Amino acid sequence: MKKVTWETVIGLETHVQLSTRAKIFSGAATAFGAPPNSQACAVDLALPGVLPVLNRGAVERAIRFGLAVGAQVRSRSLFARKNYFYPDLPKGYQISQFDAPIVLGGALRIVLADGTERTVRLTRAHLEEDAGKSLHEDFHGMSGIDLNRAGTPLLEVVSEPDMRSAAEAVAYARALHALVRWIDICDGNMQEGSFRCDANVSVRPRGASDLGTRCEIKNLNSFRFLERAIEHEVGRQIAIIEEGGRIELETRLYDPDRDETRSMRSKEEAHDYRYFPEPDLLPLEVSAAWLGEVGASLPELPAAKRERYVRELALPAQDAATLTASRETAEYFEAVAAGLAAAEPTGDRAAQAKAAANWVAGELAGALNRADVEIGASPVCARSLARLIARIRDGTISGKIAKEVFDAMWAGEAAGDAAADAIIERRGLRQITDAGALEGVIDESSPRIPPRSPSTAAARRRRSTISSARQ
Amino acid sequence: MFDASLSELADALAARRLSSLELTRLFLDRIAGPGAALNAFITVDPELSLAQARASDRRIAAGEAGPLTGIPVAHKDIFVAEGWPSTCGSRMLANFASPYDAHVIERFNAAGAVILGKTNMDEFAMGSSSESSWFGAVRNPWDAERVPGGSSGGSAAAVAARLAPAATGSDTGGSIRQPAALSGVCGLKPTYGVVSRYGMIAFASSLDQGGPFARSAADLAVLMNVMAGFDPRDSTSLERPAEDYARDLARPLKGLRVGVPAEYFGAGLAPEVGSAVEAAIAALERLGATRVDVHLPNAGLSVPAYYVIAPAEASSNLSRYDGVRYGYRAAQYDGLVDMYCRTRAEGFGPEVKRRILVGTYVLSHGYYDAYYLKAQKIRRLIARDFAEAFARCDVIAGPTTPTAAFRLGEKVEDPVQMYLNDIYTVAANLAGLPALSVPCGFVRGRAMPFPRTRPGAKVACRSGSSSSATTSPRRGCSASRTSTSRRPTGTSACRRFLGEGLRA
Amino acid sequence: MSLTLPEVMRIAALARIAVTPAEAAGVQAQLNGILGLLEQIDAVDTAGVEPMYHARDVTLRLRADEVTEPDRRTAFQAVAPRSRTACISCRRS
Structure with missing residues (x-):
């Protein structure tokens, strides 16, 4: 019997924290490491009656990125609400962009270790706000919530499933990391969470044209974890299929201590985010003149x-x-x-x-x-x-x-x-x-x-x- | 004194015939005395109010008074005010003291007005009768067995019963105009974006708009001059030069084209309401206005479209009430999800929960297109109807409500009947247009006022462009001048209700 | 379209509102009554009509990238149901 060889297919979603002074929808500071909740203002806390106002600096950084990757920066984009309940999400919804993101398409050229060059296509990049953090210190059975990070601007960069190995995924992530620092939109500090990757991983028999069922591995905040998580996940998926099993569409978490991924939530808890256009924010317009200005301010790439x-x-x-x-x-x-x-x-x-x-x-x-x-x-x-x-x-x-x-x-x-x-x-x-x-x-x-x-x-x-x- | 207009009060204060402290005490006493039975207020805090009154008196003495300095104004409990509980009529926020002021409150404070108290309302502004409040139903000053309308029923009742010279409210689908109508006072829902929503607890963001209650158009103008204005903290706030809403109060009606939509006079409209509105339109004609027949062919769709869009936005806006950062938290629960579910089940009343469930459903996977998207398309059709009608007229006149005030408890168990009461008011919110309700008579000997509404003026549409925004108030206010001439009827009736010797 | 009982419970779970078995049938009846009213929009032909998500056809105003908010955590945490430390707390799931 001829042994099937497997091809890995990887796409990355990267959360790039934008280096603005203030948050994306409020005037609170974004500096890292401040005492808990000292940088969470009324808007970040979602007090009754507060409203978001978009930070121009965040939009400008998204435009810089769009221009730097040769993408279409849309003249009109929309914000949407992604609804779900979690203690680190004060409003009960995240303001994001859904079907009308600011940056569409584009590509990143990467150089592999052997010197060969490849192009990874980008699907989109959209603006959104970060959530707070649950501090898992025990206060009499209670979790503390630090909302300093809530409302920090993020650019979520979504790639096409163009990568075929963990090494390629790492090369892409490094290229993206270098670029966002190069164009000065992100400090790139991975320890502080300024650059975090989610990897969508699937396998298929070499030569097949359809994609296999994918798993999403969340929150990989180092290149080493990214590489090891993908390698582990690929091995896990191949083993399941070769034993006659099926891959379940799910979200998994990489545990660096055990060097394995494990399921985060099961299928029956599948989310229904009820996206709809954010009524508190009008359509975002980016004029040709603004594009021109930002383009002129970009360094040689x-x-x-x-x-x-x-x-x-x-x-x-x-x-x-x-x-x-x-x-x-x-x-x-x-x-x-x-x-x-x-x-x-x-x-x-x-x-x-x-x-x-x-x-x-x-x-x-x-x-x-x-x-x-x-x-x-x-x-x-x-x-x-x-x-x-x-x-x-x-x-x-x-x-x-x-x-x-x-x-x-x-x-x-x-x-x-x-x-x-x-x-x-x-x-x-x-x-x-x-x-x-x-x-x-x-x-x-x-x-x-x-x-x-x-x-x-x-x-x-x-x-x-x-x-x-x-x- | 209780019947004095805002400008008369300002004159008396300026002439030192009366101090703000005295005036505020008069109203506080009236709220605590004969007014108490109406349940129009959720919070009254004489100490806070009188401190503000003293400060205003100092300001008047220093010659730094404006038109509202020293005048007590009641605020719907949807506007957060530092130092005051801001409950929004809900158990969820029953003990919530806002650490910041709403933009509207800031503006009244800056003008030197006195916060007289926080008025009762339907929970989270969801209702047309002011019965869904956690703090009990508000009663109509004209007939205590009937509702004052809602959701801003406390403000409407307070102004009608002379418990406050003026009040604020919010209007998402008629919540200012409908209680103004059922309580026999004037209420204005401004053009969307004219009054900042910052600090006005959100119900449905794309529809909510704050506005004033008063007993005359002239008083509404005085209030609008304070309430309206650009606010950088509200992304939907209109950035345009300040205008004087009182400027054109005396302008004659000659040349004004009053559009009358046939759709607003069909089945469902109580005949006595219809005839009073017709009489009011005839009065406008006698004063020089021209009647024009117009059509709003999609008017009948406004209620179903509204009751998709408003609950959808509300379901999301009210997700923040989760028991984590402020407000009510269930006493007993088992884990995080259970804490959420119990907190929200116990903290919200039945109508709010119904709307959250409807809103959650219409946004959920597989139903979004059929409900939410479709309703937003119908909203466009409704807005187009108005644009076409305003090609032929300057204002549109019609009834505010299909009937006069209904009985307490009459519609509480039947949400659909309650929703249908909003038939003439929700379209203006969907289209973002300004709309005014002024009294135009009473039903058969019983002290049941009813009104007519003027949803949107063409001029109001125009006011979106930053050019001339002054025409909207001219039209609205001058037109209402005629109807405020009927006020004495309302006043005497009010005295009847409140009984003995109420005079200042 | 009429909601079944399991659908009502699914929506209630999504909205994080506890509905007891005793309440469920009543809630179901009321929701179906309301949905009956809303279904009037089904028959309307909206082909080619752009949805109107906002009341006014204007675009977004942007804020300068400046820190304008001071640290007010003491005031903000005074309103929390329980806050024994610098953090807002909540029972773990």
Whole structure:
């Protein structure tokens, strides 16, 4: 008998918390970590008589996202009420968007670990409010409810079921995570719940065209959990089908401690959300002029930057991808390249860029990895790194010595833009040789250290399959 | 004094012939004395009211008085007011003291008006008789065996019985106009969006609108000048320049085209009501107005469409009453779901529960299109009818209610009969139009006032555009001038009811 | 369309309103009476008619992204049925 091979089909729904100062429908603050209920105003508490008023900042961020993924930003969208009872949902309904979301379609380009590029289509992205939190501390058999998070703006980004493995789903999630930070609509802090994924997972015999019955795994707030939850769920579903069982359409929760998913609610409790247009909010209009303004304020997007690095700076695609993993990395790289250009006004821009790329993606990335530090907090700033590279290129030091100087700079032996020069002088590292003769060799020997195998989630995040959005 | 108009009261206060403290005491005494039997108020708090009156007197002394400074006004208990219980007529909120003020309350406070008390009402404004209140039924000042109308029955009865110079109410499907009609006072439901809904406890958000009760059109104008105004906290609040609603009170009726819809004079209309309304329209004609026959072909659908849309919105609006953050919580329960179910079963009265159930049903999976969506399409047809009618006339005149006030208990057990009482009022809410009810006579010797309504003026439609919004009050108020000339009848009858020597 | 008893109980559960077996038949009769009134809309031809969800045909006004609300949790929690800590509490399910 021929063994059936299975194909996994995954779609993600991602809740992106928008980085507004105030909540989506009230003037309460959104800052994380405030004392319970200190940021829950009358509107958030759903006191009798209160009404919602939409925050322009939340709409603007949704527009930024729509433009960044090449989606249609609708000129007219509607809010709807999703009705259900839960203690963390003060009104007894969530204000969301149902059949008329603000962002329709669009796509995200992702780069897989082997360097291949894929496109994941987006279904929609809509604005909604977050719920509060039940604090499971026991007050004489009572649960506490903290409504600080209630009303925090969310953009729910829904993908098409275009992913075929847990790795692809993670690559997509990383790409989306990088993009929302790149365009500055979300702080991306996953520990604080600013970026949470629900995965819709199903399996089908390879070659089949119909989708299998899916399960939704809720609230995955790390890339590692996302990957493991999907892998576990795929295994569970295949085992059930191969034993002759059927997959039930249900919502499941991933338990990271046991590394398994379990059912959240059973079928007979299936919700009837009674969506209807929110009567307290009129239709949301986005004018062409507003779209134009927001579009003009968008930074160069990762995909465009990546292509430009390849085209204008002749960087290898892999380097271009690494350097556009985050906006901070790209900005750091560009600052190093600019510093080199300033030091060598007549130098070859492509060669300068290549040298800058090698150092940023190599020695610096390795050091950041080892220290588990974000590039924005690097002890070696872009200008001082540029000065160091300039010293290699003008023959003052060799590539090998440069690493020693870099380590000393990292350790804080000297500060300021001219830290490299100070260390070279203090340690007497200036090489006495014919600079011209060695120049070619230095270029060849510039350090290009591959990322270490990751030991922390943060390191993995940086290593990342690089992704970017379509323009 | 109890019959004085708001401007007469303001004059007396300004001339220091009377203090706000004295005036407020007079009304408080009247509420506690002869007025008590009406059950028109849920909360009266002399201490709070008199403190406000003293502050107003200081303001008057300082020469900083406005037209309402020092004048006591009763507020429907649907408007939340800090320091006062805000019950909405429900056990659910029987002990709820709002930590914030409604926009309407803020505006009256800023004007220096005195909160005289919170008036009784149908629970969560759901009803046409003011019998569904957790705090007991309100009685009609003209006949204590009859209802004052609802849901703002307490406000209507208070104004009719001179327990308050003026009052506020809310109107989702006739809740200002119908009790105004059955109690023999004037009531105005403004254009949707003119009065902020912030702090007015929601029944059906797309239909709710606050408005005033008074004994004359001129008084309504004074109240509207305070109540109306843009509020950034209500997304449906109209942003347009303030207007003086009293400006055109004296404008003659010459040239006014009064549309009379045949559909409002068909079967179901009590003949004595019909003839009084006809007489009132004839009076308008004598004053220079022109009668125009118009048609509202979908008028008969307004009640069923309304009783889909209003309960649907209500079922969602009332989900917040769950016993968690404020209000009533059942004493005994077993787990979270049981806590919800018992709290809501015990905290809400039968009519509110019926409407929540109907609303839940019409929004539920598989029924949404047949009920909710369909009703919203019919709503569009009804609004179009008005637009077409207003191409031919400036105001539409007709009865507010099919009959005069009915007996207490008469319709409580038959919700459908109760709903049909709203036949002439709900369309204005569906279309968002302004509508006014003014008294136009009494039924056969018995002190049973009934009214006519003026749902929507063309001008009111126009007022949606920010251009000229002044015509609406002109039409409404000038037209009602004629009918307020009949007020003495109402006044004497009121004195009869309340008996001995009520004068200030 | 007429509601059966199980449908009435399903709707009551959805609305989180306890309906006792003793009440159920009465509630059913009243709801069916009301639905009888509402069914008048069935026969109306509304083909091509746009639903009118709001009373006025205007679009949404937006608020600036500014924090305007102070911390008033003491006042807000004073109205809670039970609040023994900084949190609003509720019995666990």
